[in-house]
Each structure stands twice: as structure tokens, then as C-alpha cells.
Amino acid sequence: MDDDRYPLRATIRDVAERAGVSIGTASKALNDNGRLKTETRERVIAAARELGFRPNSLAQSLHRTRSMTVGVLSTDSFGRFAFPIIEALEERLAKHGIAIFMCNATDDPAREKQHLDQLLGKRIDGLLVTGRRLDKRPPVAVPGQSMPVIYVFSQADDPEALCLLPDDYGGAMLGVQHLTGTGRKRIAHITGPETFEAVTLRHRGYRDALAAAGLPEIEGYYRNGKWSEAWGREAVASLFDGKAEVPDALFCGNDQIARGATDALRERGVAVPAAVAVVGFDNWDVMTLAARPPLSSVDMNLRELGQLAGERLISMIAGERLKGVERLPCSLVVRQSSDPKQS
Amino acid sequence: MDDDRYPLRATIRDVAERAGVSIGTASKALNDNGRLKTETRERVIAAARELGFRPNSLAQSLHRTRSMTVGVLSTDSFGRFAFPIIEALEERLAKHGIAIFMCNATDDPAREKQHLDQLLGKRIDGLLVTGRRLDKRPPVAVPGQSMPVIYVFSQADDPEALCLLPDDYGGAMLGVQHLTGTGRKRIAHITGPETFEAVTLRHRGYRDALAAAGLPEIEGYYRNGKWSEAWGREAVASLFDGKAEVPDALFCGNDQIARGATDALRERGVAVPAAVAVVGFDNWDVMTLAARPPLSSVDMNLRELGQLAGERLISMIAGERLKGVERLPCSLVVRQSSDPKQS
DNA sequence: TGAGGTCAGGAAAACCTTTTCCTTGCAACA
DNA sequence: TGTTGCAAGGAAAAGGTTTTCCTGACCTCA
Helix, strand or coil, rough: CCCCCCCCCCHHHHEEEHHHCHHHHHHHHHHCCCCCCHHHHHHCCCCCCCCCCCCCCHHHHHHHCCEEEEEEEEEECCCHHHHHHHHHHHHHHHCCCEEEEEEEECHHHHHHHHHHHHHHHHCCCCCEECCCCCCCCCHHHCCHHHCCCEECCCEEEECEEEEEEEEEHHHHHHHHHHHHHHCCCCCCEEEEECHHHHHHHHHHHHHHHHHHHHCCCCCCCCEEEECCCCHHHHHHHHHHHCCCCCEEEECCCCHHHHHHHHHHHHHCCCCCCCEEEEEECCCCCCCCCCCCCEEEEEECHHHHHHHHHHHHHHHHCCCCCCCEEEECCCCCCCCCCCCCCCC | CCCCCCCCCCCCCHHHHHHCCCCHHHHHHCCCCCCCCCHHHHHHHHHHHHHHCCCCCHHHHHHHHCCCEEEEEECCCCCCCCHHHHHHHHHHCCCCCEEEEEEECCHHHHHHHHHHHHHHCCCCCEEEEEECCCEECCCCCHHHHCCCCECCCEECCCCCCCCECCCCCHHHHHHHHHHHHHCCCCCEEECCCCCHHHHHHHHHCCCCCCHHCCCCCCCEECCCCCHHHHHHHHHHHHHHCCCCCCCCCEECCCCCHHHHHHHHHHEEEEEEEECCCCEEEECHHHHHCCCCCCEEEEEECHHHHHHHHHHHHHHCCCCCCCCEHHHHHHHHEEECCCCCCCC
């Protein structure tokens, strides 16, 4: 073990020495500041390169008042939804030289506080909170407006907060309008538990889209259950078995339900999409592409949501004050389960 | 916008002033160092609390030579596999007060270099590289042993590097032994493309387990294809349709293949597990629990892998030198697809 | 009375950069 | 010749914290 330890890094003092200038001058040369002869500037830059000098951003941050880091606090052990968001966010911020601290506090307020303390100590320039959207969460306890906070795919119980969400209502409209527009008249909605705000919003979208198409709501065609394939199969059983009149389309609350429903239909010998069209929600390829036939689905554009969060965060760090709920439009991806012409 | 900007944070100087001591003394009081009267110590601590003081960890890091941060560089846009690993790692490191910078460089060397530069500037204490394991990746270019690097779920083409991987060979043995142990004689292996090292390792495990049980390898029972449900269905078709002798068990390279296979068997009226047992790989609940019947599967213990990575990284930061390939055992989760007695 | 010891806390260097303000040298101008 | 003006670069403060070393004050023992 001796002293073959990891060696020390070159500092600007080493660079200055090697270039034969003062450290102030070296700094100016490297940052393209001050009044220097081009020759001097180049000499410093060469010295820096030769030494593999890389400025210590801790020291820089200490001086400037920006750390060029933000925190991402994820409740809901960064699942399938948080991932694309965070990935897009990271990509967006990296372009501005901002790095992200990743923290996970699975609905444990104590761990959340601990993480928050740590992040505050690291002087992050902003904070992004994400997590499952069951209901409004208590706002993060950052001391007295000390930094911008954005909630993404998560809603804070605080009118001053900025929350970025997918437009569940509009997404549902989109899905159902696609079905009404292709001639479906008896559209059922099989979805998750009503404890999710998204469920009630999508339900509203469903109803409004039916109304807009002049279609009646049919008794028993709105079904709440779990977010699982098993529930999709079960719902199909209760909607179809022994019924004289059956749906000609299913709008499902997520792709797992949609897939379960599709499987159940196929096993009953009901043709999809000929007899019944199916549209899911989430556009999760693992489900939509593996289903037979592949599923049409509403896409929440989570990557766009993450990018938007990045932009908003940058604006707020620059001083802008933003608040309220902003909803990003969903889009519809049509596949064979609702349109036989798709390949 | 005026001056309702985000206010300044209290520094240790404010704390010292309020407690009527020098800043050195304040520091000692807060860090439980030096020789101080208990009364003084408590006065400082009280002052700190009243001001909501939180030490600036940038300044601390500047002084100590540890930043208490590590970088996570993920090629493979942190997919399903990287997630549990990173989550467990984060949890493990958080206990030691170490935060992680999350970077994503989807197989783009330029972005990787850019991220690396940024991380080096931030003086991370260590680096963890993760990503899809197709083949050995070129080692990360950290200048001259400047910090510990660990590859997890990824293998570097460098004998000096430490690589942490699941024991694919042992995992396959485990799965196949379970099948031979429950009386299966004709076990096929349906798996992914041979470009993955994991595929060849698992294949070896499969063969050795057969040999250990005194079973012959059967011509055509090892099948390479894609990692998809569709391939699982297709493989079953070619193994069963029009064949006089068929397998009595399928060991699949991942859960998607296993699920596709199970679906195909059911649709042919082949009873699972009565006539054919199925075992998957990955233990991905989205697949294993939704399949009918639920799938037995080999679990790579990715969370444990992440924890292990955290421990190793901490050791290496403390000065220990580690290298070589370390493989973590897999475990088997038995469900109905291979054992009718399971619920 | 003085030498030495302990206790409590202060002063200042160190960590690495950036930036503001100064100094020096030299040319141009009256 | 003396005054300006400018170019080039140095000195030092600042940013927040930790740590080493130092100073007094008080006590003990000879």
C-alpha cells in the first residue's frame, strides 16, 4: 500500500509556475479574461495542457455563488416513469455544464430530510422533485426560498410551487377521440384505482370525448381496478362473458391493463381490432410491442417533460420566478390494436 | 424581480459572531473537536441551530481532500438493469454521507469524455461505470490512477480494473439443476444472441448442469435469438410443432423469452408446469408475475450487486487496491411455472 | 518565587480560484 | 522634460471551513 496512493492533481499554482507567471495571470489566461499578451496566454494554456490541469470546480463554486449542480430527489424508487424524465433532464442540464445529484427517498420523510440536508450543504442551485403521482405531496422543506424547486410528475400542496405534469385529461381525450373517430360507439374505460389523480383526470377526458362525439355513457363501462394485466383480463371477462351487448372498444388506463385485456379478448376469439379496438396508456414498449396485436397507446412524452423541467430550472436559477401547474400535452401512437391498416 | 432574490445562507462566521467566539472555536464546537468548555460548545450549537446554519460542503471539501461525492457513469441509457444497481448503491453510499453524480453517456465516447471532465473537475472521490454487458468496454480514461474506478454490470478491457458482475454461469446452473432435480430430462435452452458474454456463460452453465445430472445434450435444444417474447413464441413453435419428441422443460435466457414461450405453450394446449416446466432469467416482476402461470426465474440480485459496489468503492477510496472480476451469486425464485406446489 | 502543567480559546495558515485594484514600463504628446 | 495614457501582469482579498500552533490564565509543586 505504501505510497503508491492516488497522486495529487495539478493546481493553477503549478500551471502558473510552469508558465512563469503569477497565479492571477494564469487564471486570466485560462478564462480568457484580463489584458494579456497572446503569447503569454498561449504559454499558460500549453502549461495547463501539459500538466493535465483541470480547475477545481469546488474552489470555483466557492468564489462564484453557483455550484453548477442541482439535486434530484425521487420518491418512488425511481421507477419506470422517473427514468426517462431524469435522463432527459440530465441531458438538458449537462449542456449547460450543470451536474445532478441523484437521491432516492422512497416515501420516507426522514430519509428525505437527510438527503435534503446533504444537498443544501452541497449548495445545489436548484432542486427537482419527482415521484409517483398519487396525490399532492407536502412541499419540500427548503429553508426560506433559498433555491428554486420544481416538481415533476409529482404535485406539491403549495400554490407557490411549480409543478410539471403530463396532461392526463387531454391524453385521454386523444385516445378516445381516436376511437370515436374510427367509428367506435361502445367504448369502455378500464383503469386503475381512483386514489390516483391521473385516474380521475383521464376519466373526465374519456367522458368529455364521448360527449363531444355525441355518444352516451354506458352503465358499467367505467371500471376501476389495479394497474395489472390480471385486472385487464378480469375486466374483459366481466364486460363480455354472458353479455348480449358488448363494447366495440376499450380505452385502458395503462398498457398493462390494455395488454391483459387484449390477451383475454384473443382467448375469447374476439378479433382485435376488427371487433374490438384497444388503446392503452403510457406507450411502454415492453407492453405495447409484445402484445398481439401491438397496442395503440397514449404517450405522456416523459422525455419532453424532463427537458422542459431542465429549461424551467435553468430559468429559475437565472432568477425567474415561476409557479403553478403546467401540463404537457400527450400524444397518441397508433398501432394495430386500434387500426388494422397499421403494420 | 427586484431584490426578493434567494437570500444568503448563514456561514460559520455568523454563527461564531452570534455565539461570541472566534470562527475557529465555532468550527471545533460544531465538529466536536479541540478543547472547549461544554457550555461554550452548547452555545455555539444553539447559535448554529437558530441561524439554520449548514456547513458549506464545498469549502469543507476544499480543505479536506475528499469531496464526499462519487460519479456514476452509465452507458446504456440507464435501463431496467442499471436502476436497481444504482438505487442500492445510492442507498449504501448515502449512509456514509457520500452523494452521487449521475451521468448518462449512451455509448457516445465524446459525451463520455465530456462527463468525465466535468466529474474530475468536481473532484469526485471515485467513479462507478455501469452499462449493458455486451462485451468488454475500453477502460475509462481517468488520468494516471487519480481515483478508484469500479465497473458494475460492465466489464473493462483492463486487467487492473475491478469489475463486479452477476455469476451468469452459476445462475444458469441453479436454474437447470432445479429442473433436473425435479425430474426433467429433456431441457431446452432458449436464449438471446451470442454476442452477449452472458449468453455464452449461461450456456456453459446449462451444459455443465446437464452433464452433472447425467443427461445428454439434445441436438437442436440450444437456440439463440432475440431477447423478446416473440422469439420465445417462435422458438416454442419450432421445438414443438410436428415433433414426435418434445422438451419437458425450457430454460430461458430472460423472462421475456420465458413469457413468450409460456404463452405459446398454453396456446398449444401444453400444460405448464405439468407437461413442460419453464424457468426464466432476471426475475423481472413485470414479466414473472403477469405470466400464466407465474414464472420461476433466476434473480441476479442486482440490488446486492449495487450494495457490493458501494462497499468496494468505499474501501478503495480508503486506499485499498482491488482488481479483477468478482462475480456475485444469483438466486432462484421458484414459482408455478416449474413447480405446481407453489402458490 | 518561579518552573512547569493544564485548560480554554484565539490567530492564522491552508485548501484553490477569481477578481479587483495596483504597479511597472514604455510610448506619445505638449 | 514632464505629463498622460495604455499595455501587461502582479499582489492580495475574498469565498467558507478546518487545523495547527500559540497565548493567557490558572493551578501545583518545589
